Each structure stands twice: as structure tokens, then as C-alpha cells.
Amino acid sequence: xxxxxxxxxxxxxxxxxxxxxxxxxxxxxxxxxxxxxxxxxxxxxxxxxxxxxxxxxxxxxxxxxxxxxxxxxxxxxxxxxxxxxxxxxxxxxxxxxxxxxxxxxxxxxxxxxxxxxxxxxxxxxxxxxxxxxxxxxxxxxxxxxxxxxxxxxxxxxxxxxxxxxxxxxxxxxxxxxxxxxxxxxxxxxxxxxxxxxxxxxxxxxxxxxxxxxxxxxxxxxxxxxxxxxxxxxxxxxxxxxxxxxxxxxxxxxxxxxxxxxxxxxxxxxxxxxxxxxxxxxxxxxxxxxxxxxxxxxxxxxxxxxxxxxxxxxxxxxxxxxxxxxxxxxxxxxxxxxxxxxx
Amino acid sequence: xxxxxxxxxxxxxxxxxxxxxxxxxxxxxxxxxxxxxxxxxxxxxxxxxxxxxxxxxxxxxxxxxxxxxxxxxxxxxxxxxxxxxxxxxxxxxxxxxxxxxxxxxxxxxxxxxxxxxxxxxxxxxxxxxxxxxxxxxxxxxxxxxxxxxxxxxxxxxxxxxxxxxxxxxxxxxxxxxxxxxxxxxxxxxxxxxxxxxxxxxxxxxxxxxxxxxxxxxxxxxxxxxxxxxxxxxxxxxxxxxxxxxxxxxxxxxxxxxxxxxxxxxxxxxxxxxxxxxxxxxxxxx
Numbered sequence: 001x002x003x004x005x006x007x008x009x010x011x012x013x014x015x016x017x018x019x020x021x022x023x024x025x026x027x028x029x030x031x032x033x034x035x036x037x038x039x040x041x042x043x044x045x046x047x048x049x050x051x052x053x054x055x056x057x058x059x060x061x062x063x064x065x066x067x068x069x070x071x072x073x074x075x076x077x078x079x080x081x082x083x084x085x086x087x088x089x090x091x092x093x094x095x096x097x098x099x100x101x102x103x104x105x106x107x108x109x110x111x112x113x114x115x116x117x118x119x120x121x122x123x124x125x126x127x128x129x130x131x132x133x134x135x136x137x138x139x140x141x142x143x144x145x146x147x148x149x150x151x152x153x154x155x156x157x158x159x160x161x162x163x164x165x166x167x168x169x170x171x172x173x174x175x176x177x178x179x180x181x182x183x184x185x186x187x188x189x190x191x192x193x194x195x196x197x198x199x200x201x202x203x204x205x206x207x208x209x210x211x212x213x214x215x216x217x218x219x220x221x222x223x224x225x226x227x228x229x230x231x232x233x234x235x236x237x238x239x240x241x242x243x244x245x246x247x248x249x250x251x252x253x254x255x256x257x258x259x260x261x262x263x264x265x266x267x268x269x270x271x272x273x274x275x276x277x278x279x280x281x282x283x284x285x286x287x288x289x290x291x292x293x294x295x296x297x298x299x300x301x302x303x304x305x306x307x308x309x310x311x312x313x314x315x316x317x318x319x320x321x322x323x324x325x326x327x328x329x330x331x332x333x334x335x336x337x338x339x340x341x342x
Numbered sequence: 343x344x345x346x347x348x349x350x351x352x353x354x355x356x357x358x359x360x361x362x363x364x365x366x367x368x369x370x371x372x373x374x375x376x377x378x379x380x381x382x383x384x385x386x387x388x389x390x391x392x393x394x395x396x397x398x399x400x401x402x403x404x405x406x407x408x409x410x411x412x413x414x415x416x417x418x419x420x421x422x423x424x425x426x427x428x429x430x431x432x433x434x435x436x437x438x439x440x441x442x443x444x445x446x447x448x449x450x451x452x453x454x455x456x457x458x459x460x461x462x463x464x465x466x467x468x469x470x471x472x473x474x475x476x477x478x479x480x481x482x483x484x485x486x487x488x489x490x491x492x493x494x495x496x497x498x499x500x501x502x503x504x505x506x507x508x509x510x511x512x513x514x515x516x517x518x519x520x521x522x523x524x525x526x527x528x529x530x531x532x533x534x535x536x537x538x539x540x541x542x543x544x545x546x547x548x549x550x551x552x553x554x555x556x557x558x559x560x561x562x563x564x565x566x567x568x569x570x571x572x573x574x575x576x577x578x579x580x581x582x583x584x585x586x587x588x589x590x591x592x593x594x595x596x597x598x599x600x601x602x603x604x605x606x607x608x609x610x611x612x613x614x615x616x617x618x619x620x621x622x623x624x625x626x627x
Binding site for chain 2: 032033034036037038040041042045069070072073074075076089093096102144147148150151152183184195196197198201202204205208209221225226229236243247303306310313314316317321324325326327328331333334335337338
């Protein structure tokens with residue numbers, strides 16, 4: 001294999017990465033077939049409904065490619081699971097995998113999603129801590145429902161450097177976000193994925209194809225769309241509701257703020273007038289009072305949530321548009337078939 | 343001791359995992375072994391997961407790291423509590439005497455374990471994947487031996503697994519064995535072209551039958567009849583109305599999502615303007 005650069009760091013120990021990390025971010029992700037199959041299996045067996053399943057990705061960084069060669073799943077959260085249990089599980093797993101020569105370097109994590117809703121605070125925090133410790137880490141989002149509709153849906157995301165800056169400083173006020181000039185399109189950057197198999201695995205695949213029956217379900221050409229559209233639109237509506245509430249909150253805040261500014265000016269003006277009057281009458285002027293203590297400025301609402309909601313809405317819209325374009329194509333094909341019949 | 347029916351169902355992830363562990367074996371090791379996990383039901387055994395176990399093998403002795411195997415099983419159990427040890431696998435073509443010893447160990451872990459051999463060295467030109475179950479043989483009390491009886495192997499997939507495997511199959515075609523993920527209409531197009539290919543095969547078969555080259559087969563004829571009848575005969579106006587209403591729904595949804603995206607983009611632009619009136623009035627006293 002090509003020469004490898006190793007970035008030796010473990011997330012749970014919190015050590016900073018030592019020597020060999022690349023300065024340039026990752027340009028492409030290369031996944032082995034084994035990882036794809038494992039992720040699919042994990043969701044199929046352990047994920048029901050809208051619960052998310054998560055796991056860790058292992059691999060190497062080669063030049064500007066991130067190669068993911070193996071993965072292992074995380075157990076589901078139960079009530080009696082303490083937090084350190086997870087860390088211990090991870091460490092034990094990685095130690096054991098090292099014994100059988102599997103790459104034991106953390107390069108990211110994966111998560112399943114329900115109809116494309118994954119832009120949340122939790123994801124942001126996790127990805128930020130991963131990317132902070134290991135520069136090239138990515139989060140793989142696996143969409144099982146879209147996959148069941150006919151084509152594997154696996155996307156890799158990283159946080160943009162701008163967003164990393166903001167998260168580092170934890171400055172989520174409106175001024176902070178404006179300074180960074182960040183919009184919801186610039187929160188995550190998607191990295192293209194390529195699937196690669198070794199020769200041995202290719203032989204295995206050939207053997208599989210030889211021995212198995214032809215697939216009798218071609219989900220991709222299925223014409224029914226209303227169910228999927230309904231659910232997607234439902235989620236979209238919920239998000240838009242959240243967004244409008246957020247906007248109302250923000251508007252009240254800015255209205256309060258401007259009202260307060262006005263009061264401040266009025267007060268100052270009155271003060272000046274009174275002082276002028278007193279001077280004209282020869283009395284000592286009134287002491288200048290501390291204005292800021294009298295008019296406490298209202299608390300600015302954190303803007304990070306708005307950004308996340310906007311990003312999520314954008315994601316939903318993209319998914320819906322992709323789905324409708326596919327369905328339109330299928331409908332036109334059906335029309336051609338029917339027209340031929342008549 | 344229950345004897346399984348002669349079917350072992352294997353998921354593709356198991357094979358990929360075995361292949362991967364074989365590629366990563368230690369220097370000097372000629373084969374790898376590992377544990378098979380899965381579920382048992384009355385008629386068959388379903389193998390859904392596996393992990394490799396380090397072991398040392400030489401001419402006269404074999405050592406397997408049992409601690410490791412136990413540990414790994416515990417870890418795996420935390421994620422999927424329904425999987426149990428149902429056997430073990432080894433790469434390589436034959437069953438050696440060492441295999442008997444290892445098999446004995448696994449008999450302690452599971453009742454009647456399955457032994458799977460995967461011929462990764464491709465000794466017979468193909469990759470032979472076989473499953474065995476051990477049975478006692480010989481004269482009781484005198485020479486007893488163990489015989490491995492073969493079972494039949496079948497591959498099963500979950501639906502999503504099938505789709506994943508299809509994608510992986512396509513990586514075989516390109517010379518660099520890589521494949522990007524496509525999206526949108528190109529997927530529908532490729533799916534349609536595959537159906538077209540299948541139809542072409544069927545058509546050529548029909549041509550052959552008609553011209554007498556191939557004898558007609560009744561069962562195939564019945565399938566063909568089903569195929570042609572699958573396209574429903576609806577009156578043209580009904581179909582038009584159905585098609586139009588569907589298209590209208592989809593267009594409306596597209597319009598709405600575009601509108602929403604424009605809305606949030608606008609909101610973004612507004613947010614980036616000054617939030618409140620920060621300039622203090624300069625007033626004269």
C-alpha cells in the first residue's frame with residue numbers, strides 16, 4: 001500500500017494529536033465495502049423507528065484522502081449506562097482490534113438519521129470535539145429510509161473552519177455570529193465519498209453474485225411517493241414552526257432593545273434640560289447617574305439554534321427536491337409505458 | 343443435542359469481514375480463525391456477525407487466545423444482545439487435525455457449533471465456502487473419531503443489505519475498483535437501463551423460441567404472460583387524471599420547498615445587518 005502517515009491520537013484520552021497531522025483538510029473519503037455493510041447491518045438489527053444508531057469509524061489518512069477501513073457500533077443508551085462505560089467500551093474494543101491488526105485509529109463516527117434530520121446541537125458538539133482532537137475526522141450520515149428506496153445514501157460531513165472558530169470561542173451572541181459572517185450554508189461541508197474494495201473482496205462479491213438469486217425487488221422504480229412526502233413535509237413544517245417562534249423571540253428582543261435605547265435618550269435629555277435649568281437658577285447640577293445600572297440591557301437570545309434550524313430546513317428542502325425529481329422521472333416513464341399500450 | 347437442518351444462512355457482512363481479517367493476518371500465519379455469531383431457529387442457522395481471534399499454529403501444536411475471544415464476545419453482546427456464538431470459521435481449503443481441537447473448544451461454548459471454511463487461497467480456482475457440523479463416529483469405547491458433515495450454504499440479505507451489495511458489485515467493474523455514489527435522476531436512469539437490459543434478454547429468448555431455435559417452455563411462458571399483464575390497462579382519461587394529479591402534487595411540493603429555502607436565505611441576509619440601533623444620538627445641550 002502507499003506510504004501512510006499516522007496521526008496517533010485517541011479521543012477519549014483527550015490527548016492532542018502528535019506529529020504527522022495534515023494541514024490541509026480532507027478532500028476525499030475512501031470507504032471499504034466492509035464498513036458499508038457493517039453500518040447497514042447495525043441499523044437493520046438495532047435501530048427501530050426514529051432512534052439513531054451510532055458507531056466509531058477506524059482508518060488512516062493517506063495524502064489528502066481519508067481511508068475508512070473498519071468500524072464498530074456503539075451500544076444503545078439505556079438508563080443504567082453511566083458515561084464512563086462508553087469510554088471503557090471504546091478503549092477495550094480498540095485494544096482488542098489492535099491485536100488482530102485492524103487499524104485502531106479513530107477517524108470519525110457514523111450516525112443514522114430519520115428522514116434527513118440530523119442537524120442538531122448534539123451532532124454539532126460531538127463533531128466539534130472530534131474535529132478538535134483529530135483534524136481530519138468526519139461524520140458519516142447513513143439514511144436507511146432513502147437506502148431502502150433503492151440507492152445507498154451515505155454522506156460525509158465536516159465542520160467548516162469558520163464554524164470551528166465560533167465553537168471554540170463559544171460566542172453565540174448575534175454580534176459574535178455576525179463577526180464571523182457565517183450563514184447556514186457554510187456550517188457543514190460535504191466531502192465526496194468513494195467506495196473501494198480489495199481484490200479478495202471482489203472475488204467474494206463475485207462468488208455471492210454467482211450463488212444468490214436475482215433480486216426480485218427493484219425499489220428504485222417504485223411509484224408510490226405520498227407516504228414519504230407526507231412524512232418529510234411534516235418534519236419540515238415542525239422545523240418551520242420552530243424557526244418562526246425563534247424569529248418572534250428575536251424580534252421582541254430587538255424591539256425591547258430599541259425601546260430601551262429610546263428611554264435612555266429621553267432620560268439623558270431630561271437630565272440635560274434639568275441641569276441647564278438648575279444652572280440658570282444657580283443651583284448645583286444633579287449628579288450624573290450611572291445609566292447602565294438603571295437601564296439594564298435585555299439578554300440577547302443565542303443565535304446558534306437559529307442557524308441550526310435554518311441548516312436543517314435547508315437539508316429537508318434539498319431532500320424533498322431530490323425525491324420529487326426522481327418521482328417525476330418515474331411518472332413520465334410510466335406514462336410512456338401506458339401510452340405505448342394504448 | 344439438536345441437529346440443524348442442512349441450511350446455513352450467511353450474511354454478506356460475514357464474508358467481507360473474513361476476507362478482511364485474512365488480508366490483515368500476521369506474518370507467517372497461513373490461515374486465520376475466528377468466531378461466528380448469529381441466531382439459531384428451528385430449521386436453520388443464520389450467521390450475522392463474526393470477529394477474528396488471534397492464534398498460533400505450528401506443526402505440532404495450536405494455541406488460541408481464548409481470553410480474547412471471550413472478551414470480544416462480551417463487547418459484541420453489549421451492542422446486539424440477541425447474537426450468540428454459533429460456531430467458528432477458518433480460512434483455507436482443508437480441515438486439519440488442529441481444526442478438530444479448535445472445534446472441541448467451541449463445542450464448549452455452543453451446542454453443536456458450525457465450522458465454516460472459506461478458501462481464500464483460491465486453491466480450486468473458485469472461492470469455496472463450506473459449512474460443516476461435527477458428528478461422532480467410530481466404535482464407542484474403542485476408536486472414536488469426529489466426522490465433519492457438510493451443510494448447504496445460502497446467502498441471505500436484508501433489503502438494505504441487498505442494495506448495499508449491489509453497489510459493491512459495481513465496484514468490480516472499474517479498473518481501480520472504486521465507485522462514487524450517484525444521486526438524483528442518474529440513479530433512476532441506471533435502474534431503468536437495467537430493466538431495459540433484462541427486457542432485451544427476455545425478448546431475445548422469445549425470438550429464439552419463435553424461430554424454433556429453442557423449445558418453448560410452458561412455465562417460462564406463464565411468467566411472460568404475468569409480465570405482460572403487469573402493465574395495468576386503464577382508460578386513457580383516467581390515467582391522464584391520475585398522472586396529472588400526481589405531477590401537480592410533486593410540483594407543489596417542489597415550489598413550497600423552494601419558497602422555504604428562499605425565505606431562510608432572506609432571513610439570513612436580514613440577520614447579518616445591524617441588530618439594533620447602536621448609534622447614539624448626538625444631541626446638543
